[in-house]
Amino acid sequence: MIKIGPAGIDTKIMLAPLSGCSDLSFRLISREHGARFCFYEMVDANSLIYASRSSKNADMLQCHEDDAPIAAQLIGSDPETMLRAAKRLLERVRPVFLDINAACPVKKVIGKKAGAYLLKEPAKLSAITKTLASSLDIPVTVKMRIGYETPDIRSIVATAKACEKSGASALFVHGRTKTQAYSGCVDYASIRAIKDAVGIPVVGSGNILSVRLAKKMFDETACDGILVARGSFGNPWIFEDIENYLKKGEAPEERGIGVRKKALAKHISYIEKYKRLNVEGKVGVMRKVAVWYTRGFPNAARLRDRLCRTKRYEELMRLIDGL
Numbered sequence: 001m002i003k004i005g006p007a008g009i010d011t012k013i014m015l016a017p018l019s020g021c022s023d024l025s026f027r028l029i030s031r032e033h034g035a036r037f038c039f040y041e042m043v044d045a046n047s048l049i050y051a052s053r054s055s056k057n058a059d060m061l062q063c064h065e066d067d068a069p070i071a072a073q074l075i076g077s078d079p080e081t082m083l084r085a086a087k088r089l090l091e092r093v094r095p096v097f098l099d100i101n102a103a104c105p106v107k108k109v110i111g112k113k114a115g116a117y118l119l120k121e122p123a124k125l126s127a128i129t130k131t132l133a134s135s136l137d138i139p140v141t142v143k144m145r146i147g148y149e150t151p152d153i154r155s156i157v158a159t160a161k162a163c164e165k166s167g168a169s170a171l172f173v174h175g176r177t178k179t180q181a182y183s184g185c186v187d188y189a190s191i192r193a194i195k196d197a198v199g200i201p202v203v204g205s206g207n208i209l210s211v212r213l214a215k216k217m218f219d220e221t222a223c224d225g226i227l228v229a230r231g232s233f234g235n236p237w238i239f240e241d242i243e244n245y246l247k248k249g250e251a252p253e254e255r256g257i258g259v260r261k262k263a264l265a266k267h268i269s270y271i272e273k274y275k276r277l278n279v280e281g282k283v284g285v286m287r288k289v290a291v292w293y294t295r296g297f298p299n300a301a302r303l304r305d306r307l308c309r310t311k312r313y314e315e316l317m318r319l320i321d322g323l
C-alpha cells in the first residue's frame with residue numbers, strides 16, 4: 001500500500017509510464033498478469049491545448065473498464081499551460097493522481113525546456129507543482145531523475161524537498177541522470193537520500209528487470225514502491241513474479257514457448273482491437289511487441305527478420321501460430 005491520495009494505492013509494484021509502449025493493450029495484458037496499478041503514457045501539455053495531436057491523444061487516453069486504477073502524466077514547461085492541459089485531461093479521464101514529468105531525457109523535450117530539463121530549473125518545477133497541486137482536486141506527483149549531468153545528492157535532495165513543499169504527494173525517482181538516459185548503473189544511494197529527506201512516498205525506478213533487482217531496489221533505498229518499465233517488455237508475468245518473490249521468496253518459473261506464444265497472440269489481438277492507428281501503424285506496433293516476446297526463441301534472428309517483414313495482422317498471427 002502506498003499512501004497517495006485519500007484511498008491510497010493498493011500495491012507497491014506499478015507499471016511505469018512508457019511512451020510509445022504502455023498503451024491500452026499493454027496495460028490490459030500487464031493487468032492480466034498481476035499489474036494492479038498502471039500509468040497512461042505521458043501526454044504533452046501543448047498537444048492537449050492546441051489539439052494538433054488529438055488523434056494521438058485519443059489513442060493514449062483510451063478508457064476501459066478493466067484499466068483502473070491508473071495515473072496520468074503530463075510533460076511541459078510552463079505552469080499555466082500545464083494547468084490548462086491538466087484541466088483538459090481531467091475532462092477526459094479520471095486518474096488517481098497526476099504526475100509531472102521531470103525525467104524525460106529526449107532531445108526534443110529538453111529543447112523545449114521540459115522533462116529532465118526541469119531539474120536544471122528547480123524553481124520552475126516547484127512553480128508547476130504548486131500551481132497544479134493547489135488547483136486540482138486530485139493529488140499531484142513528480143517523476144524525476146537523480147541529477148542532470150552528474151549525480152549531486154545535495155542538490156537533488158533540495159529539489160525533492162522543494163517539490164514536497166510545493167504540494168507533491170509522492171515522488172517517482174529514476175536512479176539515473178539525464179545524461180545517462182537509460183543505460184549505466186542505477187544510483188541507489190541518491191534515491192535513498194531522497195527517501196530519507198522527505199515525508200511523502202518515494203517510488204524507485206531503474207533496472208527493475210528481474211525479481212532480484214526489484215528486491216534490491218527496496219533493500220537499498222527503503223523506497224515505498226517500484227516502477228516496472230523495460231522489464232515488462234514481452235514479460236507481463238514480471239508483476240506477479242515480483243509479488244511472489246517479495247512475499248514468499250519464490251523464484252519465478254521459466255515460461256515455455258507455448259505460454260509466451262499465447263500471451264503474444266493475445267497482446268497482438270488487443271492491438272488489433274484497440275489501437276487507433278491505420279493498418280500500417282498497427283502492424284508496426286505488433287511487430288515491435290512480437291520481437292519482445294520472441295527473444296530467446298530458437299533461431300531468434302531469423303524469426304525476427306520474418307516478423308519484421310509481415311504486413312498484416314492475419315499474416316503475423318499465422319506466423320506466431322506456426323512457431
Ligand SMILES: Cc1cc2nc3c(=O)[nH]c(=O)nc-3n(C[C@H](O)[C@H](O)[C@H](O)COP(=O)(O)O)c2cc1C
Binds near residue numbers: 017019104
Ligand atoms: C521506451 C520508454 C518510454 C518511456 N516513457 C516514459 C514516459 O512517458 N514517462 C516517464 O516518466 N518515463 C518514461 N520512461 C522511463 C521509465 O518509466 C523508467 O523510469 C526507466 O525506463 C527506468 O526503468 P528501467 O531501467 O527499469 O527500464 C520511458 C522509458 C522507456 C524505455
